[in-house]
Amino acid sequence: MHISIITVIPDLLQGPLQHSIIGRAGKRGLLEIDVVDLREYGIGKHRQVDDYAYGGGAGMVMMPGPLMACIESLQAIRSYDEIIYMAPDGRLLDQPMANRLSLKGNLMILCGHYKGIDERIRQHVVTMEVSIGNYVLSGGELAAAVLVDAVGRLLPGVMNDETSALFDSFQDGLVAPPVYTRPARFRDWEVPSVLLSGNESAIEAWRYEQALARTRQRRPTMLQDE
Ligand code: ADE
Numbered sequence: 001m002h003i004s005i006i007t008v009i010p011d012l013l014q015g016p017l018q019h020s021i022i023g024r025a026g027k028r029g030l031l032e033i034d035v036v037d038l039r040e041y042g043i044g045k046h047r048q049v050d051d052y053a054y055g056g057g058a059g060m061v062m063m064p065g066p067l068m069a070c071i072e073s074l075q076a077i078r079s080y081d082e083i084i085y086m087a088p089d090g091r092l093l094d095q096p097m098a099n100r101l102s103l104k105g106n107l108m109i110l111c112g113h114y115k116g117i118d119e120r121i122r123q124h125v126v127t128m129e130v131s132i133g134n135y136v137l138s139g140g141e142l143a144a145a146v147l148v149d150a151v152g153r154l155l156p157g158v159m160n161d162e163t164s165a166l167f168d169s170f171q172d173g174l175v176a177p178p179v180y181t182r183p184a185r186f187r188d189w190e191v192p193s194v195l196l197s198g199n200e201s202a203i204e205a206w207r208y209e210q211a212l213a214r215t216r217q218r219r220p221t222m223l224q225d226e
Contacts, residue, residue, distance in 0.1 A: 001104065001155055002032045004074050005144050006067070008049060016145040025158040033148065036074065041066040041195035050114050051156065057117035067121050071108065075185045080108045083127045084142030086147070087112060090129030093147060094105040095170035097130070100146075111140030175219055177210035 005013060013035045017023070025031035039047045043066060050060035071083065081104040093098070101107065110117065110126065122129065133141040152158060154165050169176040180191040194206045215222055 001028070001102075002034075002078065002106045003109060003148055003150070003152075004034050004036055004080070004107070005109045005111065005141075005142075005148070006036045006038050006070050006074075007139075007141055007144075008038050008045075008062075008113055009111075009139065009141055010037045012139070012141040013145060016142075017148060021158060022149055022152045025152050025155060028157065029151045030155050030157050036070060038062075038066055038070055041070040041073070052206060053115060057115075058115055060118040062112060063113050064118040064121050067110070067117060068125070071125060078106050080106045083108045083110065083125055084147070085110045085117065085122060085126040085129045086113065086131075086143040087116065087122075087129050088131050088133040089136070090134045092134075092149065093132050097152040097166070098154060099171075100145075100152045107151075109144045111142075111144050111167075113139045144221075172211075173222055174211040174215045175212065177207040 007013060017026075017033055022031065022033075022058060037050050040209060042049045043063070048063070049066045050062050053059065053061045062146075074080070082101070084107060086109060110121075130143070130147060132146045137143055159165055165171070167176070184191045184196060192206070194202050197203070
């Protein structure tokens with residue numbers, strides 16, 4: 001998969017995408033990410049990318065010209081399955097959306113800043129608008145990093161244990177059951193005995209019951225959706 005991310009603050013994305021699972025995916029050649037500095041397409045000596053909002057009001061708006069020049073230069077290299085704009089009023093990211101996006105070949109992600117991007121780009125160019133939650137971040141970069149992580153870890157070969165993503169919370173419509181590791185007794189706190197029993201079917205049944213109980217308690221709407 002190839003992901004191009006357009007931003008005015010490329011540095012904000014370098015750290016999160018270089019480490020852990022997503023960093024490994026890059027090194028293994030499974031996920032190629034290019035972070036594109038929108039300022040390179042800015043106008044004039046100051047490489048301007050934003051301007052005052054028509055109609056007045058506080059805050060700048062990202063201009064359509066530099067954005068379009070940047071998008072078209074990327075499209076000249078490859079075609080994109082989706083052009084995603086990270087926005088607080090976009091569709092809420094969830095596991096099914098991450099699953100669907102992980103099946104695509106090339107994604108472009110636009111990170112907004114200031115008051116956001118000119119509406120005409122949203123209307124005519126963007127194919128998908130994604131929010132990572134009902135709160136406002138100071139820019140789309142951290143949201144883009146979240147999206148790339150959620151999608152990138154699902155690509156075949158990215159995880160060490162290929163099956164592990166299948167057992168994540170949300171993948172089977174349930175949150176994950178509790179997990180324990182050594183020691184079996186820590187400060188009087190015991191690991192549930194069934195997990196030490198070696199009885200695989202009993203363990204599987206226990207995990208399922210725990211996941212169901214947790215889902216009922218923490219995400220009851222996930223059960224109602226079915
Ligand atoms: N940009 C600003 N806030 C955001 C959010 N919650 N999700 C996605 N992009 C954003």
